[in-house]
Amino acid sequence: MGSKILAARLLQPPVATPSKPGAAARPDASRDAAGEAEPAEAADARRVDFGPLSQYLGYYLRRLHEGYRKHFISAAADLAVQPREVGALFVIGLNPGLTPSQLSAALAMDGAQITAMLNMFDARGLIERRVSSLDARSRLVYLTAAGKKMLQRLRKLVGGFDRSFVGETLTDAEMQQLVALLMKLLAGVRE
Amino acid sequence: MGSKILAARLLQPPVATPSKPGAAARPDASRDAAGEAEPAEAADARRVDFGPLSQYLGYYLRRLHEGYRKHFISAAADLAVQPREVGALFVIGLNPGLTPSQLSAALAMDGAQITAMLNMFDARGLIERRVSSLDARSRLVYLTAAGKKMLQRLRKLVGGFDRSFVGETLTDAEMQQLVALLMKLLAGVRE
DNA sequence: TATTGTTATACTCTATAACTATA
DNA sequence: TATAGTTATAGAGTATAACAATA
Numbered sequence: 092m093g094s095k096i097l098a099a100r101l102l103q104p105p106v107a108t109p110s111k112p113g114a115a116a117r118p119d120a121s122r123d124a125a126g127e128a129e130p131a132e133a134a135d136a137r138r139v140d141f142g143p144l145s146q147y148l149g150y151y152l153r154r155l156h157e158g159y160r161k162h163f164i165s166a167a168a169d170l171a172v173q174p175r176e177v178g179a180l181f182v183i184g185l186n187p188g189l190t191p192s193q194l195s196a197a198l199a200m201d202g203a204q205i206t207a208m209l210n211m212f213d214a215r216g217l218i219e220r221r222v223s224s225l226d227a228r229s230r231l232v233y234l235t236a237a238g239k240k241m242l243q244r245l246r247k248l249v250g251g252f253d254r255s256f257v258g259e260t261l262t263d264a265e266m267q268q269l270v271a272l273l274m275k276l277l278a279g280v281r282e
Numbered sequence: 283m284g285s286k287i288l289a290a291r292l293l294q295p296p297v298a299t300p301s302k303p304g305a306a307a308r309p310d311a312s313r314d315a316a317g318e319a320e321p322a323e324a325a326d327a328r329r330v331d332f333g334p335l336s337q338y339l340g341y342y343l344r345r346l347h348e349g350y351r352k353h354f355i356s357a358a359a360d361l362a363v364q365p366r367e368v369g370a371l372f373v374i375g376l377n378p379g380l381t382p383s384q385l386s387a388a389l390a391m392d393g394a395q396i397t398a399m400l401n402m403f404d405a406r407g408l409i410e411r412r413v414s415s416l417d418a419r420s421r422l423v424y425l426t427a428a429g430k431k432m433l434q435r436l437r438k439l440v441g442g443f444d445r446s447f448v449g450e451t452l453t454d455a456e457m458q459q460l461v462a463l464l465m466k467l468l469a470g471v472r473e
Numbered sequence: 474t475a476t477t478g479t480t481a482t483a484c485t486c487t488a489t490a491a492c493t494a495t496a
Numbered sequence: 497t498a499t500a501g502t503t504a505t506a507g508a509g510t511a512t513a514a515c516a517a518t519a
Contacts (some may be wrong), residue, residue: 092350097339102322108455121306122380137377137386138376139373139380139384139389141369141372141373141376142372142375142376143372143437143440143441144368144369144373145446145465146439146444147350147440147443147461148346148366148444148447148448148457148460148461148464149350149354149369149444150369151461151464151465151467151468152343152346152347152350153326153347153365153366153390153463154390154462154468155339155343155467155468155471156343156344157390157509157510158346158468159339159340159343160340160473163340163350173485174340174341174344175344175486178332178335178340178341181332181333181335182330182331182335183331184332184333185330185331185332185333186330189330190500190501191500191501191502192357192499192500192501194515197330197332199344199345200349200486201487201488201489202501202502203487203488203489203499203501203502203503203504204486204487204488205503206501206503207503210502214293220501225497226495226496227390227494227495227496227500227501228494228495228496228499228500228501228502229495229499229501230358230500230501234402245389246334247333248330249338250334251339252338253337253338253339253410255305255507256339256488257287257339257467257470257471258471260466260467260469260470260471261463261466261467261472265463265466266339267462268459268465269460269464270337270338270339270342272452272456272459272460272463273342273343273346273460274336274342274449275451275452275456276342276346276448276452276460277342277345277346277349278451279448279449279452280346280349280447280448280449280451281451286490306481317480328490348486348487351508364508366509381477381478382477382478382479383476383477383478391509392509392510392511392512393477393478393479394478394479394480394511394512395509395510395511396478396512397478397480398480399480400481416516417518417519418477418518418519419476419477419478419517419518420476420477421477421478421519422519426493434495
């Protein structure tokens with residue numbers, strides 16, 4: 092479709108106060124009744140009303156989650172890793188000998204996802220799985236030397252990443268506040 | 283895999299201060315060297331170290347986005363709608379006569395997604411597309427009577443939804459603060 | 474030639490069910 | 497029989513390329 096310029100002009104984040112710029116109050120009812128509205132060409136002059144949704148968490152979580160993922164993937168292009176894989180490598184590196192079950196719980200990914208990811212790490216030579224001596228059903232997961240090297244590179248990348256994502260939009264204090272609120276919410280939320 | 287109880291015991295949200303409970307300091311190095319770690323059975327006694335990741339936005343955005351989606355889908359089970367579809371219906375209802383291109387920009391979904399969603403709404407009788415009288419390539423999207431009825435039902439559902447997701451975890455003030463920060467971040471973030 | 478909407482296709486993330494090998 | 501890990505498969509969400517109709 093490729094209407095990037097249009098997208099930039101349209102109300103990017105929904106306005107908190109729908110009808111602030113008094114001049115352009117939308118004549119909803121009349122347009123609704125008439126049945127025929129502005130043409131596409133008038134688009135960039137038009138503001139989109141998000142109504143009550145502008146106050147809701149879901150919209151922001153979706154947009155920001157996606158934006159964060161994309162930003163991360165492009166920032167880590169040379170390492171070819173994705174955000175959740177970085178999380179997994181950190182957890183594996185910091186907690187050697189975790190089982191896939193434990194990784195599943197810690198990372199909030201189900202068993203099948205963990206296996207698929209571990210298979211991929213394995214194929215890239217980043218981890219190894221050893222059979223537990225205490226329960227032959229269990230596997231213990233460790234970083235290989237290559238995995239540890241990768242983790243070191245990720246540490247550097249990840250160090251300034253949130254700042255590079257946030258840019259100048261939030262101050263350090265606001266970022267900390269945001270993380271604190273998200274952390275508190277995640278800790279208490281009913282799944 | 284089904285280790286729900288285990289999951290609840292494992293460090294649910296990553297701790298901000300990795301080694302707070304001084305007693306159970308993990309002997310990382312020795313275990314790493316030995317190569318053999320605790321068995322799976324010792325899992326619930328074990329805390330997982332997330333390291334620097336506990337401070338990063340990405341983890342929280344992923345977890346909370348998923349949690350929100352699931353909560354919403356179960357809450358809206360009888361209406362059979364998903365969060366982003368609700369957003370779309372609100373935007374269509376509040377801005378009658380938008381084109382798919384405009385919806386694409388407003389909802390941050392590409393053209394193919396918009397078409398697929400509109401096809402689905404169409405099949406359910408919720409919207410109609412009219413050819414623009416000014417540009418025969420453009421379609422103008424409107425809610426049908428059934429679509430408007432659906433929107434009214436969604437209004438009620440959505441009214442208390444964030445509160446039901448957040449539960450008692452955050453106060454009203456904290457929720458407002460969180461939304462304000464997310465809004466500010468989304469407005470300023472580089473894509 | 475460029476643009477709107479559409480279709481077809483693919484890739485990622487997530488989830489479920491079935492299988493194996495141990496217990 | 498129950499559990500840990502695995503495999504296969506399917507479903508959403510997102511993205512790309514190609515196409516038809518129109519400009």
